[in-house]
Amino acid sequence: MFCTMKRRFIYIGITVIVLALVIISRPFQVGVRTAAVFLDLGFNYRWQITIPRTIMVSEVNFHCSDRNVVANVYRPYDNRKHPGIILAHGAVKDGKDDFALTIAAQSLARAGYVVLIPQLEYLKSFQLQYGDVSTLIASYQFLSRQPFVREEVGMLGMCLSAPLVLIAASDSTISRDITVVSSWGGYYNVDDWLQSVLAEQYLDDGQAISWSPRATLKQGVPRLFLGFLPDESERMRIQEKLDTGSQNSSDTTLSPLGEDIFKMLSAHTPEQVKEMWVEIAPEIHQSINLLSPHLIIEKIHAKIAIIHTVTDDVIPWVESVKLSQAIPDDQEVFFKIFHRFYHVDIKQLLNVQLSELYDVISEVAGFYFYVFSILYQL
Numbered sequence: 001m002f003c004t005m006k007r008r009f010i011y012i013g014i015t016v017i018v019l020a021l022v023i024i025s026r027p028f029q030v031g032v033r034t035a036a037v038f039l040d041l042g043f044n045y046r047w048q049i050t051i052p053r054t055i056m057v058s059e060v061n062f063h064c065s066d067r068n069v070v071a072n073v074y075r076p077y078d079n080r081k082h083p084g085i086i087l088a089h090g091a092v093k094d095g096k097d098d099f100a101l102t103i104a105a106q107s108l109a110r111a112g113y114v115v116l117i118p119q120l121e122y123l124k125s126f127q128l129q130y131g132d133v134s135t136l137i138a139s140y141q142f143l144s145r146q147p148f149v150r151e152e153v154g155m156l157g158m159c160l161s162a163p164l165v166l167i168a169a170s171d172s173t174i175s176r177d178i179t180v181v182s183s184w185g186g187y188y189n190v191d192d193w194l195q196s197v198l199a200e201q202y203l204d205d206g207q208a209i210s211w212s213p214r215a216t217l218k219q220g221v222p223r224l225f226l227g228f229l230p231d232e233s234e235r236m237r238i239q240e241k242l243d244t245g246s247q248n249s250s251d252t253t254l255s256p257l258g259e260d261i262f263k264m265l266s267a268h269t270p271e272q273v274k275e276m277w278v279e280i281a282p283e284i285h286q287s288i289n290l291l292s293p294h295l296i297i298e299k300i301h302a303k304i305a306i307i308h309t310v311t312d313d314v315i316p317w318v319e320s321v322k323l324s325q326a327i328p329d330d331q332e333v334f335f336k337i338f339h340r341f342y343h344v345d346i347k348q349l350l351n352v353q354l355s356e357l358y359d360v361i362s363e364v365a366g367f368y369f370y371v372f373s374i375l376y377q378l
Helices: 002-024 026-047 099-110 131-144 161-169 190-199 215-226 232-244 256-265 270-279 282-289 318-326 354-375
Strands: 055-064 067-076 082-088 114-118 149-158 180-184 201-204 207-210 303-309 332-338
Touching (some): 082 161, 131 161, 190 215, 190 282, 232 256, 303 318, 318 332
Parallel strands (some): 082 114, 082 149, 303 332
Antiparallel strands (some): 067 114
């Protein structure tokens, strides 16, 4: 009897020790933090119910070359150091004050992270320019110097900011210091993405797949190309010709570069787009390639997490597949293609219907482990 009780106490003691070790283990702690972010995000995003915990929110300014960058900082209300996260907004008119991004930053801050959201002036104006990459590099340098931030700093990009985050992470001034980067719904090869928008199709394992990019994108890409023309009046003339559906490219008032750009933007078949893409001026290709992760991927030393959704109408999901295939196995920490939510909007994950419960749970679990994979590196 005494021996039996003694064994029970030993078993109980071992169980307590094991549970204690599990609780203090890093995976468990990060798992709890990730769950806290999920609960906070879900309640706040869906029902505008905030889980009580005080955080500090402030607007900061710092220099980037000869420019001044404005950013929002969200952090726990204490005197301790915390891991840092830079959230890069996409092509949205509210920029750093985007509603969904603000909620995400608040949730992360309540879970114990310092979050910086810089204003990306070009993306805010629906432009894709290297200047926003410089802003992201300066954002990392600013955040990493703050006394309330630990050495571990990550950078998360979504939609058109995702490739900019990857390019920023390849810069020699921060490439060996940044801990983790994330590409959510971004492109890998800028040439392939732009051609897919103009041709309204993408290649999946060599097979052409019809694709319908959203209307704002069809308007935004021409603005990107017209931005390469120094003469504003010429840009306006070409835009007017595109708006009226004119097919006459033999306009003596257009420069040779302007004529080439007009021909490409007015192409109606994938074959015409591909033909005009080859003929476009080399200086345009050089400028565009500054915004292409496929040319700098080997310079990134941080861990990388990647997600995309097949319903994306801004960037085809195959771009993330190509990105994943180009990353060394020891750098990729997570990769998943989702089916339930739209582009970079998780609202559909919160709209649960009984008939789709299994699929929703599967996608929610996948998104949980995506967030976990990022936070585990910090």
